[in-house]
Amino acid sequence: RSRIVAPVKETLNGQPQVVDFTSDISGSPHETARFRYIAMYVNEVGHNLSLQENVKPLPSATSRSVSYYAYIERSLQKGEEIELLTNYGTRYESMRERRGYGKNNAVKSDHHNETRVIRNLAERKDIVALIRGMSEDGLCELTTFLSSKIRKGLDDATSFTCSGQASGEDKSDLIRQCVARRRISWVSSHLKKRLSRLQDAQVSQNNDHILFKPGTIVYVHDWPQDDARPPYTGLGTISDCFKDEEGRDSYEITVSDNKYIEHAPEAVLTIPTEEDLVGAPKRTRASWQKWKRERTLPQRRRDMFQEFDSCKWDPSMARILPFDLANQYSFQVRAKILESLRWDVVEEVLFLVCDRNLLFRPYDEKIWCRLSMDLMTTVLHILANYLLNGATACVTGPYDAIINAAKTASDKLRYLAASLDDLALASPKSDASEWVVVVDSVLANRMQVDVFKNSGAFLDMEWYLTRQVMVVVHPLLLLLRVDSYSVETLCGAIGLDATSPFVIHYETKARQWDIPGTPA
Numbered sequence: 001r002s003r004i005v006a007p008v009k010e011t012l013n014g015q016p017q018v019v020d021f022t023s024d025i026s027g028s029p030h031e032t033a034r035f036r037y038i039a040m041y042v043n044e045v046g047h048n049l050s051l052q053e054n055v056k057p058l059p060s061a062t063s064r065s066v067s068y069y070a071y072i073e074r075s076l077q078k079g080e081e082i083e084l085l086t087n088y089g090t091r092y093e094s095m096r097e098r099r100g101y102g103k104n105n106a107v108k109s110d111h112h113n114e115t116r117v118i119r120n121l122a123e124r125k126d127i128v129a130l131i132r133g134m135s136e137d138g139l140c141e142l143t144t145f146l147s148s149k150i151r152k153g154l155d156d157a158t159s160f161t162c163s164g165q166a167s168g169e170d171k172s173d174l175i176r177q178c179v180a181r182r183r184i185s186w187v188s189s190h191l192k193k194r195l196s197r198l199q200d201a202q203v204s205q206n207n208d209h210i211l212f213k214p215g216t217i218v219y220v221h222d223w224p225q226d227d228a229r230p231p232y233t234g235l236g237t238i239s240d241c242f243k244d245e246e247g248r249d250s251y252e253i254t255v256s257d258n259k260y261i262e263h264a265p266e267a268v269l270t271i272p273t274e275e276d277l278v279g280a281p282k283r284t285r286a287s288w289q290k291w292k293r294e295r296t297l298p299q300r301r302r303d304m305f306q307e308f309d310s311c312k313w314d315p316s317m318a319r320i321l322p323f324d325l326a327n328q329y330s331f332q333v334r335a336k337i338l339e340s341l342r343w344d345v346v347e348e349v350l351f352l353v354c355d356r357n358l359l360f361r362p363y364d365e366k367i368w369c370r371l372s373m374d375l376m377t378t379v380l381h382i383l384a385n386y387l388l389n390g391a392t393a394c395v396t397g398p399y400d401a402i403i404n405a406a407k408t409a410s411d412k413l414r415y416l417a418a419s420l421d422d423l424a425l426a427s428p429k430s431d432a433s434e435w436v437v438v439v440d441s442v443l444a445n446r447m448q449v450d451v452f453k454n455s456g457a458f459l460d461m462e463w464y465l466t467r468q469v470m471v472v473v474h475p476l477l478l479l480l481r482v483d484s485y486s487v488e489t490l491c492g493a494i495g496l497d498a499t500s501p502f503v504i505h506y507e508t509k510a511r512q513w514d515i516p517g518t519p520a
Contacts, residue, residue: 023153028173043084044085044086044087044088044092045085045086045087047101047102047103048101051085053085053086053087054070054072054082055084055085056068056069056086070084097109098110098119113343113377114373117346117347117350118363121350121351128351131191131194132190139191139194139195139198139304140300140304143191143307143308146184146187151311154184174333175336175337178337178340179340179341179344181314181317182313184311186348187311188307188312191308192309211249211266212251212266212269215287217235218236218237218270218272219269219270219271219273219276220233220235220236220255220264220269221269223261223265224262224263224264232255234255235277235280235284236253237287238251239254240252248265248266250264250265250266251265251269313390315390317388318389338388341388345384346383348387349380349383349384349387349479350362352479352516353476353516355516356516358515359471362376369427369468370425371409371416371425371468372409372468374409375409375472375473379405379406379472379473379477382401383398385398395480399480399485402473402477403489406469406470406490406493407493407494409494410465410493410494413425413461413465414461417458417464425437437449462500463502466496466500466502466506469494470490470496470503473490474487478515479515479516487507
């Protein structure tokens with residue numbers, strides 16, 4: 001299908017621009033794109049050598065538009081149809097892989113949940129890295145964009161859809177809109193953290209009891225008095241501040257021609273107005289504008305924090321979808337929406353624990369066996385259901401469910417270790433051509449599955465219970481912050497000796513962790 005955005009030559013504020021023909025409200029192509037000018041369903045040739053590109057970009061007459069032309073070698077008969085095909089080039093390869101027709105056929109598409117999570121975790125990491133490097137001005141610009149261009153349209157769209165007034169085409173967007181509401185909540189939480197850190201850093205550097213700090217442009221009114229020099233009235237710059245004999249703030253002020261005024265009390269100084277700055281040098285006006293912006297920061301920050309809070313996920317959405325919309329949507333549609341939201345929260349939780357190095361490369365089958373990844377999914381979905389509802393219910397429910405899931409997985413592990421009737425405990429080697437199991441973790445002895453079945457050897461159960469069960473469950477259980485929980489509790493549930501070297505080594509490292517709070 002045709003791309004939603006396309007680049008143009010003209011830049012905006014020195015940055016590349018794209019032509020966007022999606023609606024801010026729904027995220028789908030807007031009315032003009034659907035009914036005028038644009039062929040909405042232009043497939044691409046991809047890596048299929050039997051397909052021939054017949055839609056190509058046309059050099060535009062202006063720098064603000066994008067044009068394509070269709071080239072068909074033979075004349076078409078009346079009523080005859082031909083498929084339009086284009087080529088999006090090498091930069092589209094990641095999208096091809098997401099859709100399942102990339103050059104690397106071994107790579108699974110986004111329809112495979114675990115593969116999609118791995119891709120999205122990498123993108124979330126890039127997004128958070130970008131946010132953590134933002135200045136306050138950059139945060140303000142992004143917040144304004146999110147508020148005016150995305151959140152308002154998104155709220156209007158979901159409210160309109162949930163009201164029962166949506167058409168069939170609008171209803172198809174509900175899954176994407178609900179997930180977008182969850183994601184904008186996640187992005188806003190990281191923007192809020194960044195602004196808080198910037199604010200804390202500035203507060204620690206400022207001497208807040210001083211009204212006018214060095215470098216501030218002020219307007220002096222008739223000072224000094226009782227001095228051989230005539231009083232000065234006009235603009236000046238604070239060069240120093242100190243206490244007078246009575247403990248009041250007093251200032252040294254630099255005025256024109258590098259002259260200065262000493263011991264100016266606060267009472268004779270005011271903030272310059274626009275009229276005061278008429279005829280002032282450009283440098284002075286620029287300094288004043290900068291100071292004026294800094295004076296407005298407290299209110300600007302309050303506005304930004306308020307916007308971040310307004311983006312916070314509304315737990316009632318998780319209750320509206322399965323029940324209040326029962327008359328408007330089929331059970332399958334409502335279940336699909338909740339399933340999509342669940343997997344999105346799974347990504348949030350995994351990002352949280354991976355960002356603190358509490359869990360390593362989730363869903364990487366070279367590290368985790370199938371049984372372990374299934375356990376990971378079960379635990380993450382228990383947490384996701386709890387978080388989608390606002391984490392307001394008693395924590396005992398999800399805690400007990402996770403402990404039981406770990407116990408069930410350890411019981412299944414013992415059963416499979418005795419029969420080894422499938423590959424649930426095996427992992428592929430680097431080239432994925434051989435599947436191996438662990439029979440002696442100390443010597444790193446991994447044996448091919450077929451060889452193991454006929455060898456009479458035994459699996460290293462201590463290794464499996466520690467590395468494939470406890471290591472998965474422990475960091476996720478910590479997010480619930482249950483006071484009575486400990487590694488020993490989990491070991492008792494899964495039948496693992498808490499005094500084993502594996503457990504002691506892992507617990508020693510775990511004590512040093514910085515445990516984050518659960519996502520909002």
